[in-house]
Amino acid sequence: MLALLKPVNWKMLRSRMLSLFGIELVNSLNSLSLCLRYPVSSCHFPLFGVINCLFFCLFFCAQDCLAEFAIHYAEIQLQEEVYVLDADLDYPLTGAVIEALHNGIAVTLVVAISIERERWYLWNETVADLKQRYQLKYHALIQQYLVKYLNTGIEETFPTLTSAVMSLGKLRGLPLLDRHLIDPQSTYRVSLKNYLDIESLPVPLRPMAYFSSQWRLSSNWYICSCPLFSPLSAKN
Numbered sequence: 001m002l003a004l005l006k007p008v009n010w011k012m013l014r015s016r017m018l019s020l021f022g023i024e025l026v027n028s029l030n031s032l033s034l035c036l037r038y039p040v041s042s043c044h045f046p047l048f049g050v051i052n053c054l055f056f057c058l059f060f061c062a063q064d065c066l067a068e069f070a071i072h073y074a075e076i077q078l079q080e081e082v083y084v085l086d087a088d089l090d091y092p093l094t095g096a097v098i099e100a101l102h103n104g105i106a107v108t109l110v111v112a113i114s115i116e117r118e119r120w121y122l123w124n125e126t127v128a129d130l131k132q133r134y135q136l137k138y139h140a141l142i143q144q145y146l147v148k149y150l151n152t153g154i155e156e157t158f159p160t161l162t163s164a165v166m167s168l169g170k171l172r173g174l175p176l177l178d179r180h181l182i183d184p185q186s187t188y189r190v191s192l193k194n195y196l197d198i199e200s201l202p203v204p205l206r207p208m209a210y211f212s213s214q215w216r217l218s219s220n221w222y223i224c225s226c227p228l229f230s231p232l233s234a235k236n
Helices: 010-035 047-063 095-102 161-168 203-210 231-235
Strands: 070-079 082-090 107-117 125-139 144-149 154-158 170-178 188-196
Touching (some): 082 107, 082 188, 107 170, 144 161
Antiparallel strands (some): 082 170, 107 125, 107 188
16 A cells, blocks of 8 residues: 555645745735835844734734634534434645655544533533544545545545545434433534644644644534534423
């Protein structure tokens, strides 16, 4: 299996990542200096001011990345005494991620699911935190994309990246909780989000990935439109 993977060109990939990070940082500095009505080249900040400026830019760069992935639909159904989740998700991969895939880097995509019991007198009680993890990689020799379901070990191959991502975006019949674990007198809700797991990347890529919006890919939390596992539904 390892023989099918294309060797990673670390030098080229590192250069590309540095280029992307450098462009974002310069653009942020230019935007900040424009607000202050001073060009970056003519600024003579003390060291403390420069550090503050960098943190300011990195903070606002981070805010641009949090809604690139998306969840369009989610629904809970009761099937054979088990509550299961159906969801439609979107994984718009960036140029940097696609380039890394084609250079032999595997990426891990995660669907995080939180189940809470609502309480009026305290904060909600967390009943379960679940994570579905998927590894996506490209085999250059056979020109196929491989998706491995890390929770089960099942693997699938796809001829194109589009077909692989579309398959990941259709979540159907994911078991959540057995019906007997639900308190019929309580109301529950499910929220979920999908994101790219930077911690699963090779160690040399992680520092640059954390500071690049090309890699910080995540949806917002999606909360189902109606309370799930309500007392009414639990009795039916």
